[in-house]
Amino acid sequence: MIQITVNPKSPIPIYEQIKERLRLLLLAGTLAPGDQLPSVRQLAVQLTVNPNTVAKVYRELEQEGLLANHPGKGCFAAAPPGGRRRDERRALIRNEARALAEKARAVGLSAAELIAIIQEESHE
Amino acid sequence: MSDPAIAIDRLRYAYRPGRPVLRDLSLAVPAGAVMGFLGPNGAGKTTLMHLLNGFMPPDTGAVQVLGCEPWRERVAVQRRLAFVPEHPPAYPWLTVAGFLAFYRRVCPGWDEAAAQRRLDEAAIPMDQPCGALSRGQQGLVSLAVALGRPAEVLLLDDPTLGLDVLARRRLYTAVVEELAARAVTILFATHLPAEVEGVLTHAAFVAGGRIVAAGALEDLKGEAEAAGRSAALEDIALHHWGGDHAA
DSSP, X not given: OOOOOOOTTSSSOHHHHHHHHHHHHHHTTSSOTTOBOOOHHHHHHHHTOOHHHHHHHHHHHHHTTSEEEXXXXXXXXXXXXXXXXXXXXXXXXXXXXXXXXXHHHHTTOOHHHHHHHHHHHHTO | OOOOSEEEEEEEEEEETTXXXXXXXXXEEOTTOEEEEEOOTTSSHHXXXXXXXXXXXXXXXXXXXTTBOTTTSHHHHHHHEEEEOSSOOSOTTSBHXXXXXXXXXXXXXXXXXXXXXXXXXXXXXXXXXXXXXXXXHHHHHHHHHHHTSOOSEEEEESTTTTXXXXXXXXXXXXXXXXXXXXXXXXXXXXXXXXXXXXXXSEEEEEETTEEEEEEEHHHHHHHHHHTTSOOSHHHHHHHHHHSTTOX
8 A cells, every 4th residue: 555645634735735745755766667556546545535636646747757647557657767856856855945945034044044954954 | 617516596494483594595516526515513504405305495595406496396306316314314123124125116226236335345234223223334324325326416414423433434435436436416514624625626614504605625725825824624614614704
């Protein structure tokens, strides 16, 4: 079973939670190229979400080239063209960094202090 | 846009004169939507369900299900609608097998295998009287029977009331599987928004006998975010239930 959960108390739409989690699993290689993903129905039942929501996530990840859908066989992690994953990993972290930078500003931390915190945490 | 599966226009209903439970309630449920009908206890959720079933006529205003008036065209509506009531099932002395046999006789297009599969999954004893089952088992029998009918509209009246977490999960799973299998419009009355959020495409918040907010889930979340409020469905519900709208 794929390691993924949704948090209904989160303000982040469930659709985005699933998409981001799957993207992470795909970019990190936890789901390696060629690995089969659960069917739309299986994942919908596992997460108790509308099957249309899962289908939409799969469709969009397929458009991004992270998934390959083989009708009748199922959905598989796609093999990306070389070099692209690093960009995507950076883009993923960049989104988080933007939110973090906003928070740091809100509580009155300088960019240097924020970087220092990230460095401390990275060394752990 | 296609016609809504359920259309309610300025509906008013009172059990006692001068004390309306529903007042000026308008709502459209798009075909294929899974709409949460979210209201605190006593908001009029069950009353609306009964009006949609045609159990009684509205005082004023109009109710349409699949283009028919439930009160005037009750048989036509009942053929295309399945209802999971709050207090299931109707005949406590009937065995589960007897309950299925009843539906087999009265429902055109009855899918016994679909109903039986749900009952087997939940390990419901077929030879027991419905009244001897636990509250959770009774709810699952009601749902199994509703899913055995080829209904285009499914009404769920707070079916998780009094169910433990396992029974609730079974019920939600059954709804998800039904959605995966076919197109059906669902109106899901509940007082637990967080649990059903993932299944919903739309939500309507009811308070004081009126709809205080309704729409596609993403729009409702967008509005909450734009107003600087939490976009979690439960928080949106609390905002609307406790807001200035409550009568």
